[in-house]
């Protein structure tokens with residue numbers, strides 16, 4: 480039976496993964512290792528049965544001790560700096576956590592798992608479609624053989640970590656799998672990424688800052704579908720292989736934003752209590768949310784289009800997204816409205832400071 484170390488398990492996707500895997504594989508032991516950076520929230524794991532260790536993936540002695548003492552045979556590696564805008568303002572943390580941090584983790588896994596005659600194990604690395612660069616309108620979607628062409632410090636750091644994972648498989652025989660996925664959305668996402676940021680801004684009557692012309696295209700993947708894909712890669716993936724995971728929902732940002740605005744308007748129209756809870760929302764005053772849309776300067780080096788060719792994951796892992804974007808988005812809006820305590824807790828801290836400094840300069 481697998482005994483899991485989940486790095487970054489207090490972050491958005493990590494916490495969703497722990498919750499998902501706990502349900503599908505209830506007998507497995509799960510240890511979460513998380514440094515609780517600005518993006519990590521212990522509250523995202525409230526009520527979930529797992530051991531939580533507050534620590535850094537770069538602490539090799541700690542990781543080796545956890546692998547040995549807890550009998551870990553599977554690492555699911557989420558821990559990273561994950562926001563493109565932050566990587567533009569301050570790339571160093573991305574090199575430290577994503578490149579050096581991943582290398583420390585690989586070294587610890589090699590030391591413990593490959594010593595002597597070795598033991599059955601798996602190192603699963605969670606990566607991104609951004610390593611493949613940017614597509615033109617008619618280009619074929621990213622497949623696992625698309626050459627790497629990262630454009631931001633974030634995607635370059637993830638590309639470097641992917642290469643290190645590949646090298647540890649080929650050179651030392653570490654049993655690795657990698658998944659490269661598209662834009663996730665869903666519960667527990669830190670409100671700096673497009674969907675939660677715009678939702679919470681809409682509830683407070685704050686501008687919705689659209690970068691450039693808003694016609695950049697992303698493939699939107701509900702986080703639970705992503706977690707099923709990772710779980711399938713753990714259970715059925717072949718060591719040394721990579722799998723692309725997508726949501727089958729390629730949409731321009733403006734379409735996502737218009738969907739969000741209309742959904743907020745409909746939610747307020749259907750529930751009078753929302754106007755009392757969020758009196759600053761335009762929807763509380765009978766004004767459409769789309770009036771908050773504001774064009775701002777484009778993100779430097781902004782990738783135009785991402786799209787995922789997920790045929791390999793479908794054929795070899797049996798993966799397919801279970802939700803349409805409309806279904807996933809409706810569930811996400813309902814979750815943020817029902818879990819105000821979670822995002823208020825996040826807003827009380829570093830997010831508020833970050834928004835204050837960044838929106839002043841934009």
Ligand code: NAD
Nearest residue numbers: 487489490491492514515516518519535536558559561663
């Ligand atoms: P997140 O920013 O929400 O969470 C990252 C977590 O990692 C946080 O809990 C943080 O405290 C922790 N962490 C960071 N550095 C650490 C360190 N040195 N040691 C221990 N913990 C550390 O990120 P996310 O959106 O959940 O993304 C998780 C992974 O998935 C990342 O590797 C990211 O590159 C990848 N990914 C994300 C998306 C997306 O749409 N969010 C898409 C593709 C791939």
Ligand code: DAU
Nearest residue numbers: 561562563607608609661662671672673688689690695732
């Ligand atoms: O494709 C996978 C990647 O998706 C992950 O690897 C990253 O960790 C994750 O952050 C995400 O990257 P993006 O840069 O695509 O996500 P973000 O939510 O920051 O932006 C989505 C799109 O919306 C992008 O085209 C930029 C635009 N945007 C974003 C913000 C935050 C805006 O127009 N305004 C905004 O305020």
